[in-house]
Amino acid sequence: MSRRLLWPVLALVALLLVNVFVTPSFLSLRMQDGHLFGSLVDILRNGAPTLLIALGMTLVIATRGIDLSVGAVAAIAGAVTCTHIAAGGDPFSGMAIALALCALMGLWNGFLVSVVGVQPIIATLVLMTAGRGIAMLITEGQIITVDNPAYRQIGAGFLVLPIAILISVAALVGVALVTRRTALGLLIESVGVNPEASRLAGVRSRTIIWTVYVFVALCSGVAGLMISSNVSAADANNAGLWIEMDAILAVVIGGTSLAGGRYSLTGTLLGALIIQTLTTTVYTIGVPPEVTLVFKAVVVLAVCLLQAPALSRALAPRRKVVLP
Template structure:
């Protein structure tokens, strides 16, 4: 019993249970949901589709995790995704062979965007939601200026390979998401940076009094978040073979925040889980796939998604679980009293 209670208290227990439940619903609706086939030296199947579509969200959510862990927030990542795709498309429009330059341009603008947010938050002292709201609004305008308000098609094979190609049977964007996840885990867990981020999230004043350069750490997390958003911008624009300054990455910041919170990261800062974030992103993408596959009307999809996220969040909340347990015990006592009478 003690081991079972310990399992239920594990921070990854509920995200894993939620993902398993969604898979069970899909299997019940379609028996071959988990089947994966090999066709033309590529793997195909619903799990592969979910992984492929979740890759950009995983990448963005990893950057968002570190920002939230420092008591911050970045609601501009969707706009940065659009800017990165637009910058790459603008380079390739002039010369389709400049694939390396396109990648550098996309990553560069994402890094600059993150550094801009980090400067406003860490050094100017603006509230994170206000600082990133500025870029969220202006970023769409910048992306549309780069694209001239048009959807720019991308035809460079080298660029399209990042989001639409396959390597070792698996889509390249899945490999990129895996590589980014491993790199982030190594940076956070194998260096002192993870401890610094947790310290700032728990008590920024104490961290500063202890000699920790909190401004530099916060600035770095926002820069990293912007860089991750630009990687997602490359994957998305490559996958759809175009750059759309108006719709690329639209509402992606909300999905990223949901993925982070579903994974167990505290919005109050300090406590975060990269593994939980990856699970949260997979939950959101699987939920999207499930709602469409079981025939939920498109106009009701967002409502169903919101209800499921609310239920999962309540299940993860210790306060909500304790309240439910008290109500169950009270109901049991009332039933026994009635039976004894």
């Protein structure tokens, strides 16, 4: 795994160097009114929702699954909370209702995958499509704006560092402790390697699959709260749009196998940082908007190819065999 993380680390360093070359003050930090500001802080704050969703996606992919509905779930969470606040409700109760609804959607995805036996990409594609419609129904097709200082703290608040960064880091540390300091991580990997063999060995594979889908839905809900809180509005049509692709790319760049059974939380962190730094680099170097997605695709493809086992073997120095 350490070898697989080499190329993501080099890619991240290269992107940072490009930004430093274009903007020499890129790495500078400053403290103002007790808040830490700088381009690096902006990257971490803007990448916090992607990192949060990518954490849950890592565990789902480790079970040989996928979740395409995370962007729609994020949009629903923001829509529910902002609509509740706009109607005069308390922001904390609105967030609780939103996260409870997200958990139910995770249970639904887990039910389709683990009980009904629907392929994960199809099961979550249903909610990916329907979820946007649900969010539009909640907001009645309008952009719901709110003015609530308490709610704004989630996406735009500071405790020296932005609160969004602290939430994502806390989630990363929590997931790492739970999955690497207990047997849960091993059970998740065993289900990803062979769910039937795990079941015969006494592992409750259905429960584990259900758990990871609920977890990624909750991560998506919190990410949706961050996104809507940051702009003090719920845009059901655009909130979290294509964030599922960024999350999946972050997981893959980080070395987690799409075939299941092996995952890396450190790699996911690197992948999320690469995705957000790449987005920042696109704007820094002035890449035209019409080719932005193509530019990102080329960079991501290059990193993934460098990680590919076949290319790694081809680039590795060959040892000379000395015959006696």
